[in-house]
Amino acid sequence: MHDAASVPSGVRSHLSGQDRPAPTLPVMRILSIQSSVAYGHVGNSAATFPLQRLGHEVWPVNTVQFSNHTGYGSWRGIAADPAVIAEIIEGIADRGVLGQVDAVLTGYQGSPGVAAVVLSTVTRVRALNPAAVYCCDPVMGDVGRGMFVLPGVPELIRATLLPAADVVTPNAFELAYLADGGDPGSVSTAGIGSIDGLLAGGFLSACAPAAMGPVTVFADPGKYEYHSCEQIAAQRTYWAGRELEMKLLMDKADQGTGGAVVNVIAYQGDYVLAREELKVIDATARAKNCDAPRRP
8 A cells, every 4th residue: 555645636636535556657659750859859859758758669750850949040950851751650560560559649740741641640550550549739830930830831730630630739829820720921829719619610629539529529418318327327437437547647647757748648538538428427317317426
């Protein structure tokens, strides 16, 4: 048994006083197609080491090898030809391990042709492993800097990569462009609006994993309509346990460097799904006058 004082407060609050260790993080194989820089920490130069320190296996494929982030305004180095990136992916496939990929993570594209390689890779990985997740960091620009990618890249990300992604992690500037489109050279964050507005516009629901369905976008409101109260109670026990499991994993991941990335890729979708299922179960239980469910 573990001393309760050694368990983080965020975890203890979900144990209801029980002395229980947080679960072990599952190892993921992450294909990371991003930039690499000598000075600074962006792209694979930022993501690879933290994810490895968390115990995950990372297969970095560099879209560029630059001296520094392009946001500085000047840099040196080379952008990999899309054909070269495709060759590297093909070499990984030659090892017979592409189907072992649990998540594809992409960032700075380098050139417009890279988007087609990314889309092809995601399609191949999903065909071999339908449970694989695609996390797209749509690196394009920032407030005060504007776009710092080659012309054509923003449009390709919005048109081809965004619809294919399970998770998208834009900054405010990138979110404004992805939500509204228009001229990449005149993006305004003033038009982002509320989360409800983005949901109504289809932006966020388009990024949800296909298995989740469109929030309750994530759960079918009529799913438990023909369940008995006993069956509803059993389902609630399962989904409450699932919610707690994901919360414990997220709390544990947050303690380490890169935890936010792991949470987005590995746990956040399942956590939201569990919470939405519980909402539907509770609403159905009330409609059927079942005994009031108690949270564990």
